Amino acid sequence: MDIKNILAEEITAAVKSVFDHKLDPKHALISPTKKEFEGAYTFVVFPLVKVLRNSPENIANQLGEYLVENSEHITAFNVIKGFLNLSLDNKLWNAILKSILENKDFGQHPSNDKTIVVEYSSPNTNKPLHLGHLRNIFLGWSISKIAKAAGYKVVKTKVVNDRGIAICKSMLSWQKFAEGVTPESSKTKGDHFVGDYYVKFEQAFREEYTNWQNNEGEAVFKSNAKDGEDAAAFYKRYKNTYFNEHSQLGGEARKMLLDWESGEPNTIALWKKMNGWVYDGFNKTYGALGVDFNDIVYESDTYLLGKEYVLQGxxxxxxxxxxxxxxxxxxxxxxxxxxxxxxxxxxxVYITQDIGTAKVRHDKFSFDNMVYVVADEQDYHFQVLKQVLKKLGEPYADNLFHLSYGMVELTTGKMKSREGTVVDADDLIEEVKQMARTSADERGGLSELSEEERQSIFEKIGLGALKYYILKINPRKWMTFNPEDSVDMQGATAPYIQNAFVRIQSIFRKGGEVSTDWNREVALSNQEKELIVLLSSFPEEISEAMQKYDPSVIATYTFNLAKAYHKFYHDHRILGAEDPSVKQMRLALSKTVANIIEKSSDLLGIGMPNYM
RNA sequence: GGCCCCGUAGCUCAGCUGGAUAGAGCAACUGACUUCUAAUCAGUAGGUCGCACGUUCGAAUCGUGCCGGGGUCACCA
Known part of the structure; x- marks a missing residue:
């Protein structure tokens, strides 16, 4: 039972009957009435003006009169310019509420028999995850959830960049400087441990480079610098060449890469050991974030892939x-x-692998669509990839979507790992939980709960706040990460949404019981109707989020629902309602709102606590 | 320079498949808790929708041109 469909049918019938015109479904534009006007839904008649050769007011008035006369659902209308505002019968409102309450899968679209592959996260194994990865992970996870709700079969996958010169740097550094220390012996999370040796390598390399600049480098500078180029600019530009042609450390790292490629057993063993440490660390982070994968692709398995397709091409x-x-x-x-x-x-090269990976995935999953959650610096790469696959005649080439998201910047500027201005994912996760705890302590709640329960609540609130802060923004946009705003708990935030849910749970703990059996003639307030309108639109919101590949659609929707509930809660008594039927209706409404808030938040990866 | 993305309130952002007087949140100020959780609610104030033309009943939304910011154009990934 969908209100808009019902209205669309009745309006189509009315247009047919009054004007003998078949309404184009595209012109059946029905939207919730703006708050300042009377009515629940509005039909825009402008598109009919031309074909009917009549004034907007005339058309709207005639349709309104016909509808009030002939529809059992429409009780009143008013016309403002070309907008026909319709009021609905209480019986309909109650019936819709009941149908949503009873439909446990409300929002879940029927299967479309399509498979979608979502690639996200895709880390390098030489350093721990940071804030930029978090945006990627939250987006990928949310899109996977949304796709599932939209009726797709979903495969969540990631490509692990586990080979190459970067990991060799960490390996070499560990070999040279660690003296056998391990994550266990140093009590360091594995990915951080390996990352530390990557940083140590870069430090040692920089020292070596500086030394060189003060000795044989000077001659190279003099003979290679461009006109007017100063030493600093030259050495910056020359760094890669130095690494490849002069550097002792660079030579050793490249030697290690060659050993790796030729399968030299000691190198392979070291590589496996260190990557194992990194995976232990990553898995803890993924676990803390509540995300997972169905399929993991290792670059070490795929880096030679695609060559045969290129040769065929x-x-x-x-x-x-x-x-x-x-x-x-x-x-x-x-x-x-x-x-x-x-x-x-x-x-x-990079694109060769992506060609190969796409083909292998298509063979493996026969996907209909594939989404790459990758930052926007790779926009051009994905345009090329798509075009190349098209030229190769791959039937799915048009169904690849690059979910391109903007970089996360800090209030102090760009994050740069070399300058140590990167916000570490694990640190951030700890901080947001801590903020939730501090905030709860300040208001003195939750003291009666066990530490375990409290911990679980702070995770939901802290991580929820962080996820919402990131997901509420349109993925395409670059965002500035403001640490204070990210743990804000008021206004358009996850805690605000969670609070609406918690208030409802509290009502049911205080003796509210849901029944589907209440008087269907009960009159509803405007706020109650508004809530039902919002609840009804949940499936559409999912479709829109899916079509746009944009979780912020769901984030905004969930906030609007919570906001409408908070207002309703403030202005209406529920347990203390004046009439038993009204009370039952409000309990049903509250329960339904809680259900949809929970589902909708789940699409963002945000959980609901029972207390806060 | 070519191509792509962004520009809406002091700040962070919605709205962009054309529709009513451009909306939220934060920050500021004012008010509401012996009442179902005040992590809430209500109110005040805040706008040349980057600029200019064009398309039409109607443009923040579409088109063209400019201005400003960013990305990208590697035998790196």
């Missing part, structure tokens, strides 16, 4: 080869550049 003239044997694709007709797809030595 070369045969099919999708690609072309340069004299040095490197293989390229020409996308200039599509407004893009020439891109390399296979190196001259025959090894894969």
């Amino acid at each position: 070369l045969k099919d003239n999708v690609f072309y080869q340069k004299p040095d044997n490197s293989i390229w694709v020409d996308l200039e007709e599509e407004g893009m550049d020439q891109k390399i797809v296979l190196r001259s030595d025959g090894t894969s």
Whole structure:
């Protein structure tokens, strides 16, 4: 039972009957009436003005009169300009409330027999997760939940970048400096432990580079600097070349990478050991965040993938080869550049792997859609990937979606790992929980609960606040992370939403009992109707969030629902309602609101406490 | 320079598949707790929707051009 559908049908019938015109469903624009006007839903008649060659007021008035006369649901109407505002019968409001209360799966769309693969998180194994990863993880998790609610079968996956020069740096650094210390012996979380050695490598390398600059580097500077380029600028630009051509440490790290690629047993053993430490650490973080995956792809398994497809593409003239044997694709007709797809030595580049991974995934899951949750600095890469797959004739190429999200910046500027201005994920998680605890202590509640229960509540509140703070913003936008705002507990925040839920739980603890059996003629207040309108729109909100790949749609919706409830709660007595039927209706309404708040928040990965 | 994204209240953001007088939250100020949880509610104040043209009954929303900010254009990932 969906109000908008009911109204759309009745309005279509009215248009047919009054004007003998078949209303285009696209023109059946029905939206909740703005608060300052009388009525629950509004039909916009402007699109009919031209075809009916009549004034908006006339059309609206005639339709209104017809509807009040002929519809059992519509009790009154008013017309303002081309807006036909309709009031609905109490019986309908009560019936809708009952149907939502009774439908345990309300919001869940029927299966569409489609599979969607969501790739998110995708960390490197040389350092711990930070704030930027959190935005990625929250978005990926939420989109997975939303897709499921929208009727998809969902596969959550991540690509672990577990190989390459970066992890070799950590390995080499550990070998040189650790003297056998392990995460266990130093009581350090594994990913942080390995990250520390990565930082140590960078420090040692910087020292080495500075030394070199003061000795044989000077000659290189003099012979290679561009006109007018000063030493600082030159050495900044030259850093990579130095690493590859002069550096002792760089040489050792590259040697390690070659050993790894050739499967040298000691190197492989060290690599496995250190990555194992990192995974232990990551798993703790994922656990704390309440997220998981169905499928994990390791780059070490896939980094050679895609080559065969590229060679096939070369045969099919999708690609072309340069004299040095490197293989390229020409996308200039599509407004893009020439891109390399296979190196001259025959090894894969980034995009080669992505081509391979896409194909393998399609073979494995026969997905209909795939979403890559990846930061917007890779917009161009995904445009290219999509176009290349299209050229290769992959049928799913058009169904790839890059959920491109903006960077998270700090109030002090960009996060830079090299400058140590990165907000660590684990630290942040601890801080937000602590803030929730401090806040609860300040208001003196929850003292009667066990420490275990309190801990669980603070996790929900603290993490909820953080998740909501990040997810409420449109993914596309860059955001500035303000630590104070992120743990704000008032206004458009998770705690505000949780508080609405908790208030409802409290009512039921104080003796409220839900029954589906109440007098269906009970009159509802405007606020009660508004709540029902909001509840009814939950399935649509899910569709919209899915269609836009945007969890902020759900975040805004959930806040609006909580807000409407808080207001209702303030202005109405529930347990102390004047009439038993009214009381039952309000209990049913409260229960339904709690259900939908819980489901809707769950789509954001935010849990509801029973007390706060 | 080419391509892409962003620009709405002091701050953070909704609204953008054209629809009513552009909305929230925060911050500021005022008020509401012997009452179902005040992590709440109500009120006041706050706007050249970056600028200019155009499209039409109607533009924050669509188009074109500019201005400002960012990203990207590696045999890195």
